[in-house]
Amino acid sequence: MPRTHNPGGEPPTASRFEDFAELARRRASGEFVMLPRHLPEEDRRLYVRQTLREDHAQRIHQRPEGAATKFDKLAASVYSYFRGTCLLFYRDMAGEDSWMPTVLTLGDVHPENFGVMPSVDNTPIFGVNDFDEAYFAPFTWDLKRGAVGFMIAAREQGVADKHLRKIAKKLIQGYLEGLRGFARDDSEMHYQLRIDNSPKLIRKLLQRAQRDREPWLSKYLGEKRERFVASEKIVPLPSRVEEFQEIIDEYADKNELSELPARAGNLKVKDVAERKGSGTASLGLARFWVLIEGLSEDGTDDVILELKRARRSALAGLAPPSQKQMDGEADRVVNAQAVHLVGGDPFYGKAEIAGESFLVRERSPYKEEIDIDDLSKKQWKKYARICGTSLAQAHALADGDTGVMQGNAEKRILEAIGEDGLLIDDILRFAEGTMERIYRDHRAFVDDWNLGALQFVDKIYD
16 A cells, blocks of 8 residues: 655555556556445445545644544535545546546536526626536546435435435436537527526525625624624634735735726735634635725725635546646636636635645625525426536536637537436436445444544554
8 A cells, every 4th residue: 555654754644546546547448347336344344434534634633623523524414424525436436437528527516516606797696616626537427426416415305215316317407408508509608597597496596695795794704894703613813914915915916816806906905714614525624714805995895715725636546547637736626617617706716825725716795505405306306407507517618619628528428428318327326326335334434433433544554
């Protein structure tokens, strides 16, 4: 097993990144190889334990309280466990579907990675909204993870098993319908879901997101709107304002943000805070909020920028080899947002803090997600279909029109699919089997977490 170097003479931490990269290469080339999903029950339990330790090694070492918070969250819900264990999911798929067209995938499709966000015009739009795992891979990888994600989420919300397959099917059908529409008119380059053109379910979400900035800011800044107010999730760091002013100035320079909205003023940093307890997969990673003074200087129109530490995509080393290469981690996420989202957040960019790469984006009052616990069976199907179309747009944008890939992505995908019914059945069968395995894995994980098995990492002792 390969090792990762640890300073100070400690035994090296175990890493199987290269082992799985080789496994993916062999499988993609046509070899019949054993995957982790083929392991017998007890071997599978040990494998899950080791993979989670490896995936969270840095957090366990540097931010053990953050790692513990994440593991508590994963233990409480199978859906959270699914969301927070991408590496497990994709190691089970290493090298899969290598003959299918490659696109810039989202990498982590599930019901809550679609939502409302600010557009370049500072109006709310709906679409894909998380690019942390974006990577070049077969288009089927997004469909497979999406189908599993929708089925688990719906089951966890009490939807009967007999309806889960129908919900996942709507996701795939929405994807196929979207691809065919974009193949006809190339409308993916300007298509946006806004209040004036959205289905009723999404229109309500967009309307709810149209809240005023001033009262929204008051939640975090108090009535005077001068500084962040301390809370369980917000830890003010006023002593670091000058440090972060330099970071923000460098961010604006390196990202060539010469056309930032006027509301950003001169990017003057008023305050800094550490944000705790956000996300699922990224829970436990460093995250900061930076308060930027708005034009009015009275705190009513300030801007909050979120800086979140970037990490390696779970798909790295596992997707079939591609001629397209990914940049550094923050660059990868920023590039994916620029490709996948038409007229998205103008603040999206990258920054460096103490030698580590961070993603920068606006924390907007328009940020809104669907309340999956309020969806009826009928609404689950409608929502899945809408998300399928949004996913199709993201894939369609990653082609010759944007310079990311050669050829027309939507036409290549449709040609490769052949019969819709066969693709749908293949993905649904995959999703059903994978869902049941994830439930078994979760039970084993909960037992291990309760036994203290994830409070340390695997090291190699000579």
